[in-house]
Amino acid sequence: MLWEVEIRTRPEGLDREAQGVLAQCRALGLSSIRQVHSARSFLVQGAVDRPAAERLARGLLADEVVETFQVRALPLSHNVAPPADGPVLNVLLKPGVTDNVAATVLPALRDAGYAVDAVRTCQKFWFNADADPAELNRVASKVIANDAIQQVLTGPLPLADLALGSSYSFRRVVVPLAGMTDEALVRLSREGQLYLSLREMQTIQQYFRAQGREPTDAELETVAQTWSEHCSHKTLRGRVHYRDESREIQFESLLKETVFAATAQIRERLGQDDWCVSVFRDNAGIVRFDETHNVCMKVETHNHPSALEPYGGANTGLGGVIRDPMGTGLGARPVCNTDVFCFAPPDVPDRNLPPGVLHPRVVIRGVVSGVRDYGNRMGIPTVNGAVFFDERYLGNPLVYCGNVAMIPVGLETKHVSPGDHIVAVGGRTGRDGIHGATFSSAELTHESESLSGGAVFIDTAITEKMVLDVILQARDRQLFTAITDCGAGGFSSAVGEMGEETGAEVWLEKAPLKYAGLSYTEIWISEAQERMVLSVAPENWSEFERLCRAEGVEATIIGQFTETKRLVLKYQGQEVGNLAMEFLHEGRPPVVRSAEYTPPPEIPC
Template sequence: MRQWRFEVYGRDQENDICAKQVIEDILELGINSVEQAQSAKVFLIEADFDDEFARRVARELLCDNVCQDFCIGKTTPPAGLAKATTVEVHLKSGVTDPVAQSIITAIEDMGSSCKSVMTGRKYVLFGELSQEQTSRIIRRLSNDCIEDVIIGTEAEPPSPLAEPYEFQFRTITITDLDNAQLEKLSKDMDLFLNIIEMRTIQKHYQSLSREPSDVELETLAQTWSEHCVHKTFKSSVDLEFEGETIHFDNLIKETVFKVTEDLNKDWCISVFADNAGVVGFDETDAICFKVETHNHPSALDPYGGAATGIGGVLRDPMGTGLGAKPIANTDVFCFAEPEKSFDEIPKGLLHPKRIMKGVVSGVRDYGNRMGIPTVNGAVYFDDRYIGNPLVFCGNIGIMPNDKCFGDAEPGDLVMVVGGRTGRDGIHGATFSSGAMTHEHETIFSHAVQIGNAITEKKVLDTLLQARDAGLYVAITDCGAGGLSSAVGEMGEKVGVEVDIEKIPLKYAGLNYTETWISEAQERMVIAVKPERLEEVGEIFAGENVEATVIGRFTGDKKLTLRYAGEQVGRIDMEFLHNGVPKYSRKACWEKPAVTEPVIKAKDNYNDDLLRILSSYNVASKEWVIRQYDHEVQGSSVVKPLVGITNDGPSDAAVVKPKFNSDKGVAISCGMNPFYGDIDPYWMAMSGIDEAVRNIVCVGARPDRIALLDNFCWGDCNKPEVFGSLVRAAQACYDGAMGFEAPFISGKDSLNNNFICDDGTEISIPATLLISAMSIVDDVNKCVTMDLKNSGNLLFVVGLTKNELGGSHYYKVNGSLGASVPMVDIKVAAKTAEKMHKAITGGLVASCHDCSEGGLAIALAEMAFAGGLGIEADLRGVIKDDDCSRAEVVLFSESNSRYIVEVKPENYDAFVRLMLDVPLGEIGKVVDSKTLTVKDSAGKAVVDIETDKLKQAWQKPLKW
């Protein structure tokens, strides 16, 4: 057998898109000596082909003869170009290569076969490069977590076939270790268990008079990881705040969970119980929603981390009840500002621009391939995210009302469905529970998971068929902790036994522990009655999805693990799931020493307006949005980009999940880390208010809002950091209670701090993402934010206060301020209700949430999205007494405000409806594309063409 090497390259080198991007990437590194680049795809196929068949494979399969050429063997750079550097990038041995799998199948379709396929990319760079520059370029072109790089043309990459595994049972001696030894063991094995937990485990095994096996210890570490069990959020807390101590027995139960309990809405079907929160949709169907973070993996491998972030969260609805069909994605990212020199990047970190590009492409490629519209999202920039970018991926699914619950019973079979298990993603759950350091890149490369969207799509297609045929009784997804968590959770109430050697592997060489805890992607676990096994098997086999029985639910309330007949682990479910020690934590919070800046009043605020519009947080995210398919499934109603030229910023998205119904689902989010620097309580309240405003703006029902919380914090072992989290959690209760909008699901990601090689620590700002989902009764009544017609009247609904603290106006002027926006929750709820009545009553032509940047930004966005102008007068704005200065009214970010466009004929009805909420008429829509705003003296403090505003807003992220 011979290894055939094929290289395929574009015939028209001048238009080699890949090469152009490579040159662009290299220029972004500050290296401008590479004048030209060539790229080629490399295929290494081990097979018994003859020459003729090899040529057929090249011509008919690998190469597109219209625009590409191929070479069997190695191409050499053109003669005379001595300054050429050849770089070849191959996946590391064992990393999933989906293209290789497709090629194997395609060669079979051609009537032949092959033993193995590897694919790679080859780059030839022309120009003088130092060794240091070459290695920087290589870091950019490849990811050493998952890829090997070969420089030059001599070596061939190693064969992917690994050595077989020889079974060897291992126990870990812990019963007679002292504290220091226990701590060392935890560190050496990457268990991320602290000393109290190690002692608890030690005591347990002392009482059993035996040592744990390696797989038992690993299973406990996975199940008890912060990522899986949320120890911090469940701990008892004493919060020192304003001279008082407030005690919580269980923080989350007394804040986020409690509000849902207290509200006790009959449309909540399953909350905080399953992989996603489930609420009612209509008579026949329910919808569920989950938002996850995938921060640590995305820091190491932005593309793969983000892709598996979306891939992972999609499996949550798929693994909720008996499985939901995903209908919409939402993605929120936090990055450091992208324009930076490489000197500013601490050692061990990737450049924020690379992280952002990688994350966006990862979400794009996975989400688009799955055929799920990505309809909502946000991107925030703050340099404190440099060490820990945040990647929030969310998904909404729909499922029949009678498929919202599942349960495994003794005798049911455990079946793993989908992808095979490999060495990828080992220790993902424990790794993501700790702080990041500059050494993480090398130490935890194995924690990065590799996704293949098409495998997951196949699983989804077949699972829904099996669900509708009633062929399985319970389901969950393999996420953090892999099979150890998934099977462990499913068997929690009854007990389960697994034969680990039956788990299908991607390649030989995995030991039983690696197999058990691997976080390889695209796997689901179902419980099947033995008598349905054949039918369920047929469905999966019919569409080339692997499904394998690996064990059985028992009834003995134990987790039993075997390898080739030999028992390798046996843990009490009670100890596994409830043995984790309960913590009590200290928390404190003090108002930081912040003050209001003194900024000189100006005659005209055009410049400030332009600067805010072109600040990264406010600027158009069209570059990101267009890379996502937001229309697949044919369900879109309100798209992320709206307006006369389809490029205005929508407040929320609406999809219509059923072809035969005009009922819709709306999705929005709210978040503002800057406010948290002043007061995390008001940050959280503002986030909730913003999510509610956004969703109300498009026409969704305020009385059907379901909320999700995602807390991303720094090192919560520090009482002051934890204190800010507790304050935010308190606000979650108060805000959700006020809007009567229950939380239905949530997730936290703590320890988002980065320790540089010099020991300095970079911690993310306290970041709370609030996601909201609600119902739209009739999608035909939805409203968008773009101005519709000249002559229409403009109103500000809601009270404007002197609340510039944390505002973008202060930010572009270099300050933070102190007067953070607060929420008058009663007024806020009333306003949302009235706005909804106005919208569904057809009284509103357009409506926009007034948030980042305040009134001036909202007006600008509405104007340029509609291709129209505005004449406004600040005298009309309903405001507090201390809002005499124009810039306060223009830029204050007071909550609970909406800008509303109303046709003159609807004036009376609208004003009458709004009687008991603050309502100010501020001006009208005009044809001339100019935004004019007059202050209390009648002087124009803003007068600028909307084209200029739009340009400023679009420019920063037009990559």
């Protein structure tokens, strides 16, 4: 049975959600919209009759001091509307997008003794009956929903079942790369959301020609993730020919010959006074603090996802830089956050927005609340920050997040040994977060919102806090020898990086899933934000698993590290990927750029 528990503010109270929507409608000049009412709904499915549905609504979901509720069976042939009868818009997260509120409510209902199978949440908005349909469409797309992660249903809810996904029937997919023309390679890169250059696609084509076979979809995605801007920093590591009025310089690796080289020179000069402990080789940098602890620091931008879905993108941005210190050395304890935000001015006229671009007010509100909420829910304060406004940030804001963490002296290094278990710890994998790494290499267009919405992951800070607590305990018990985070690229980036010097074999069907129906490639590349990957020796597995179980954190063996120097992927015993680690990490052709500086003309005094 599927029930809707619809909850509204009492008539004598203030419907603040509706007031906010109405204010935004007026700011957009939507003059036909004069009245808005709102409600929030829980969709509850299970062996629950009407009396039980009313009890759970009264006891767990609604606050009857300030709210009223109605319980109705779905599907409906009509919606009961407030006195200002009019059209209703229902806003739900798209299937597969993490619903954090529902994920919290479901176990609470089960703990209370209700036989509930699934829960989803919904926001509902009613408008005055004579509202212009065209203006309602603008409200749906610009005010109450973001197409990257949400869908809007008009009228009665048509849902009869909350089931997500269906059983997956294994099919090994091979990509016919060998005979593709350059034009076809470019099209595959763009339409497949690989976002690789023609030269990179040609390099992959040549590699598999030499192997005498075609790549699987998982192999192609693995290379794309590893060679993405996010994972390889290929622009900074590229070749640059620089020229100005007095000289020419050829950089074979821009980053190595500038920032890297300068850092090495400074450290050498400092000698015994060098305060750097670990730089340019782990998820975050480490510097000296005192006799017992070192300081671990990481800052990173998260611009593209924040342009599409500001709240989720900023959530992911801060969550990612918190996980980086957690995955540095043998694990650092995050203590505070910092940020810098660069936005377009909030008073930009709506008519000046390019197609597919969110209004700066929407971006500002989402980014600020996204960073604030994630840090607060983990108990990590934001101690400083800055905001800058410039019209050039209209298409793509700059969302710069940072974290400071503490790590005991002596725990700055890690190692992987052949035979160790590959262990996934934390959240489960779903389709949200697909192509998170390759999306960083894409150019934002008016199609980005619909095409790349899956690249935005909806984080669960509480899960990450639980994972952090478990990791720090396991670290102090010396139960693992290496750790990294599953950021953009998911298992693809985490396991690929950890096993670079040894090799790895992954059993993809072992990975815990949020719902059925994911293919082996989706499991491999999905961005699992609250998940870490650890190297655990077989003799430590039982104790490690007991610790995780005691803390309510899921830990699963998904493979083992090998000594083959190859990355082997299997699904139900069938090989779906087999790549040389050397090609994966060293085979990318360098990015080649030219830079020329012309000084501005001198202006006479």
